[in-house]
Amino acid sequence: MPFASAEPPVVDALGGSVPPRSRGPVDARPRITELRLSAFAGHRAAGFPLGPVTLFAGPSGAGKTTALAAYEALARLGAGAPLLEAFPDPVACVPERARPDGEGRRGFRIGCTADGAEGPVRLDVAVQAEPQLRIVGERLTADGLVLLQTALRDPGRRSVQAAWHTAGTAPVTRAPLPDDRLGTALLPLRVAGKTDGQRRVLAAAEQMVVALRSVFACDPRPDCMRTPVPTGSGRLMTGCDNLADVLWRTRSECARRHGRLVEALHEGCAGPVTDLVAEPLFDGTVCALLDRGDGHRTELARLGEGELRYLALTLVLLTGPGVLDMDPPGEVPDALRSLTVLADGFDRSLDPRQRRALLRLAAGTAGHGHIRLVAAVNDASWCAGTDGVTVVHLDS
Incomplete structure (x- = not known):
């Protein structure tokens, strides 16, 4: 299918009656509950449910x-990053066998x-990679109502035509938006919030943006963790290179929290562990050491x-946005955010005891609603029977 056919048109009207929403009690913390890869690299028409702990399992190349990269890219766009930063x-990212349309x-x-107080809110984005990188279509919907829709009308302009729900004297508002930014993330700067329809657009956009921005991608690099690091680095980096300095703080x-960390290390490290010190x-510089409890410390x-x-x-898994190198939405209280950790190679180099202990910790922490985990593993047979864990099996 030519890519051009994926560009959604700007509709003449997005207004109309709002479908009634009859919901019971909901978790107010915005969180991503489904990832859709309609046409992305090796994925076609794929939709993946995401629970409190989700493991993508499959062989190399699956x-x-x-x-995980698609999820992280959406998170960057939700934080206001330009397209090239989200998709370097x-x-x-273009499906391998995708053919160019008549214009190349x-x-x-x-x-x-994203689910939350507003119920399920869907975001779908079409990105042109060649010949120019740009967003050519975006749609934000809730309860079947289109709240925002954009489309590329003039390829010679670096903007898309956008229409968002108003439900006032005019059913929609139209305006150009940049073609290298996510329109949903820009709505708070464009929508006045004077009508019920506008307020609903803002609430849905905020739920999506908060869910996307509350993400920390993590892939620890052991070689960088073995040496002392300068003090004052601040928050934990994605490779955990500055772990010793963060522990110092x-x-x-x-x-x-530190006691829980030591307890977990006692279960996952060889030999006795009575403390972790910096x-x-x-x-x-500062270095971290395991206290063995007999006067001996292991670097x-x-x-x-x-x-x-x-x-x-x-x-x-035991910390939060204030410790991690991320840009969470500061205007939203911690109690109303759910941090999602993205961990590629979650089981890499771990022995069976370590990975089971780590998964139990993730499931237990996620049970409180403040931490979610989306991770990749080669084989998920070892996690059978762990409550709260969703396994997505991928085939190469």
Whole structure:
């Protein structure tokens, strides 16, 4: 199918009666509950349900990393990033056998659903990768009502034509939006919120943006964790390179959380563990050590790769946006946000005991609603019977 056919037209009217919403009690924390890869790299017409803990399982080449990359790209767009930052290699996102249309255009389509106080809100985006990178179509819907819709009308302009629901004296409002930014993330700057329809658009857009922005992609790099690091780096980076410096800060911030971290390390590391400490060195760096309880301390440099990845992932699952290197929506209270951790190679280098302990920790933490996990594993047979875990099996 030529990519041009995926571009949704701007409708003449998005107004009309709003379908009644009869819902019982809902979790007010916005969270992504479905990822859609309509035409993205090796995925076609794919929709993946996302629960509190979701594992993408399959052999190499099945598309696990691709699915997580699509989620992370949507998160970047939700935070207001330009297209090139969200998709640094856009041509690689185009389905391999996709043919260009008559004007040489090829692209891809992705989307997601965010659930929360507004119920399910759907976002679908069509991106042109060639010959120019641009958003050529976007649609935000709730209860079957189109709240925002954009389309490329003039290829010579770096903008798309947008129409959003008003339900006032005019059923819709039309205006141009940049073609390199997600329109949904720009709506709070464009919609006045004077009518019920406008307020509904803003509420749905906010739910989607908050759900997307509350994401931390994590892939610990053990080699970088073994050496002392400079102090003052702030928040934990995605590769957990500065783990020792973050421990220097967090150990005194919350004794309860640190106690849970030590308890988890006792289960996942070889030998006894009674504490995890960070020590400053004379050169202005800080190193982390395991306290063995008998006066002996083990530097992280002596730990195996699996132990280091287990330590880093455990810390991430027990912490929050204030400690992680991410840009959460600051205007939303922590109690109304659900942090989603994206972890590629979740089981990499972990032995059976470590991965089971880590999964139990993730499921237990997710049960409180503040942490969600979307991860990729080669084989998910080891997690059978773990409550709260959704397994998405992919075939190469």
